[in-house]
Every structure is written in C-alpha cells, then in structure tokens.
Amino acid sequence: MQLTTQQQGWVRLADMKSSLFEELQKAELEIQGILAEINSDNLKSAKSVMKEAKEKRMSFTRLIDEKLINPAMEYEKRMNQVISAAAVVELEMRKIAEQEALQAQEILNEEAALRTHIINEWFRIAAENRLNYEKAIEASYRNCLSCRVPVEKIPAMITDMQCILEQFEIPQMTKFTRGFVSDVRAMEIYNSIDKYDPVFDLMKAKKNAAERWVNYALDLANADVAIKALEKAAEERETAIAEEIAIETATNVLIAQAERVTIETPKIKREMKVVIVESEAWAKAVLVNFIKVFPVDKLRVKSWSKLTLAQMAEALGKSGAELTNLQMEEVCK
C-alpha cells in the first residue's frame, strides 16, 4: 500500500520518537554507570550526558510544538477571540437589561409609594376633618360654659354652629414628590383610590352639634369643673386620633412593602479588583496592603512559598478592605 506524504510523515515521526527514547534510555543507563563511583569528575560527566540528552529531547519536542501543538492551538485562540468579543457584547446587553429592570423597579416602587401616600392621606384627611368638627363643637360648648351663655340662647347658637361647620374646608393633601411616575400614571393611580367624601361626616357633625348641648343646663351648674373635664377629654380624644392615624399609616406602608412587585434583574456578577500596574511602587503597595489586611480567607494557595503578587492583589480586591495607594476597578461578569 502506497502511503500519502502525510502518513509517511507520521511514520517518520514515530521512528524519530523510538530512536530518541532509545537514546534517552542509553543516556540514563550511562549516567547510572558513571555514578557507580561518585567523584567530582564523574558528576561532571554525568551532568554533561544529561545536558546532551535534554537537548536531543528538546529538539524533538520543539518539533512537535512547532508542527503540531502550536498550529492546533491557533484554532482555540481564534475561537476564544470570537467568544470573548461576543461575551463583551452579551455583558453589555445584560447591563442594559439590568438598567432597564432597575428603572422599571424604581417606577413600580414609586407607584406603590404614591398609592400608599394617597390612601394614607385620605385616611388622615378624613380623621382630621372629623376631629376638626369635633374640636369646633367642643370648643364652642366649652366657650358657652365659660361665658355662661344662658340656656335660652343655645338653640340659636346651635344653628350658628351648624352654619360654621358647613364653611369648614377639608385638610389639604400633602404633596408627593415624583421622580419616575408620569403625570398620566399618577392620575390613574389617584383616580383608582376611593376619595374621602366629607358630606356624611358633615351631616353627622351637624347632628352631633344639635345633640351636644342636651346636658348644657346641668354642666352650667358647675361650669368650671365641667370645662376642665371636657378639656381633658378633648386632649385624650386628640391623642387617640393621632395614634389611630399613625397606626393606619404605618400599617398601610407595611402592606405596600409586602405587596410590592419585585422585577427579576439579569444576573451580573460584580467584583472589585486591584488595577495591576507594572511598577515597583505598585508591588510595594500590594505587599504593604497585604501585610496590613492579610486576607487569608480570600486566598487559595497550595504552596505558600509560591504566593505571587498577582494572587495577593486578587485577594486584596476580594477582601473589601480599604486599601492605600492601590487603584480599584469594578469588573462585571
């Protein structure tokens, strides 16, 4: 059978390998023979034989490197270049997606905060409005006692009181500062929440006003004591309302937090790394910082004697410690 040029080359390589190994074996045996008697000359000769054998071995392995291994590795190098370039693009895409997700999350968070704000504000406004009606009626009642207004003048007083209550303006909603939610979306949220309607409370307050003076004649009999008792009761009522508002507000905030939707963000691994600078000063800075921080928990070394500056710098980057005279950079993966 006729061999191709390439096949002939492989056969020749096999022959070269066999003859090399024979020569290497001979050299090994020769050294064993020389060193049967140990002296300076024999040691020198043995070293010379070994040097010669090494050169023969290297000329063979160099040939394999040049003709076989290096050309084969070229494919990997080219593939790696393409993959690295693609990885850069893919990382950028993930960063953009992360940015978009974070922005969307911020909008969602703000929407939730706005919704909670409006709910809480309507609750506060309603509670304060009711309290304002109550306070006005109570203040008027105490004022009547204090001025010793005669009982016969009370019906007219009540009518006036009811007219005054009608003039009350409901408390204003405090402003919510938006950064992300659009005007249209904010309006949608605002409209989606039941608004406080003061009509029912006003009716109730007017009815309360009409009934409040039922015991006036009796209270007038000991007006000063009655005023003191009423003042204390009004104070307690105000405290209770404030507490009610605080509980409702805090509860709504907690609920809003628990119900908040979380958007999944693309996974980007971020690491801080020490920027490598090929200088003596950089090497000293790494050594100084390494001794100071000594981040052994961030090191993976098999042999302490082979610990390199690059490994020290890597461990320092992972340590999160504050480093001096070293520049840091964030690396995304």
Add this chain to the structure above:
Amino acid sequence: MQVSNIQYYRNNFEAYHSMNGYSYSGITKASGVVPSEKMRLGTAVHNYLLEPEAYNHENREIVLPLANAVRDEIGALLPFLDTEVSVSADFEYSGLIMPYKGRVDMLRAGKIVLDLKVSEVPLRNSIPYFGYDRQVNGYMAATMCDIGMIIRIDPKSARVEKKMIPKDHSWWEEQILRFGVPKEIY
C-alpha cells in the same frame, strides 16, 4: 366561622403551653419538634425583639443585627404592637364549637397580626410546606384582625421578606368539624 369568648393573656410560653384549646401546632403535631441550632437562633432573635427579658444575650453579634433588621422593617408600627400575646377563643362553625389557642408574635388587636420567622427558606416555599398561612389565619380569626403578615428574616444575609396572608378560614372550619363539640354540650 364565628369567633367568640376572646381572651388575651400576657404569659410566658410554658403558661401558654398549659392553656386549653387547639392550636395550629397542636393540631399539626408540630409542637414536639426538638429545636435545631437554627431554630435556637430564631428563638434568640425572637426573644431579643419581642421578649427581651427572656433573651440570655448569647450570640449577640448574630442576633442583634437580625433583630435590628426586623425592627427597621416594621418601622413606625412597632410602638403600637403588643408582642408575644397568648389568645384563646371559641371557634364556632356548623353548630360545633372548638376551643382555640394561639401565641401571636406581634399584634394590634382588631387590626393586624404579624408573625416573625427566622429562616433561610423563602416564604413561597415555607408557607405551603409548613402551612404558615393557616397558622396566621388562626391568629387573625382569634384576634379579629383582617390583616395578617409574615415577616421572614434570613439569618445569613439579614434580608427581610414580607408576605401578606389572605383571610381564609376554610382550614379552621375543617378543624372545627373534626374536633368541635355541639354548642349545646360545650
């Protein structure tokens, strides 16, 4: 389901344990578990935050950050909450009555129940596995609260997760049918 005869107790866990009534852990036989290291850590966080007099100040460096993280999350509501409250009530359904007992971590009676869990397991997994939603619904029913929430703190990362528990008495109604007695002889 109707709830009546609600009574609150400020007692320690042993006293609660000796109270009459069906609790969630009693029904599900979860009350006899030997506590693991992680469970003991959970108890320590629990104690420090809710029953400081019962905290023995072991593992302070781990317990304090976790307790503080939970406290920050609950925020402005915390001063208005009662902590470690035992409650008993009569649960009534379909003509049967079952005595109930529960020990609520944090409570504003008539408003909100908060249950604290120290666990690495996300609530989406632990709630269906351990039936925490049923447990909290028992608390909610007995304390006349419409809002129930579980707050989980991860003992490793100190991250807090919160989840609302929808009001649902169906599991408790089933238990009343199992363990309840006719009203007439209760």
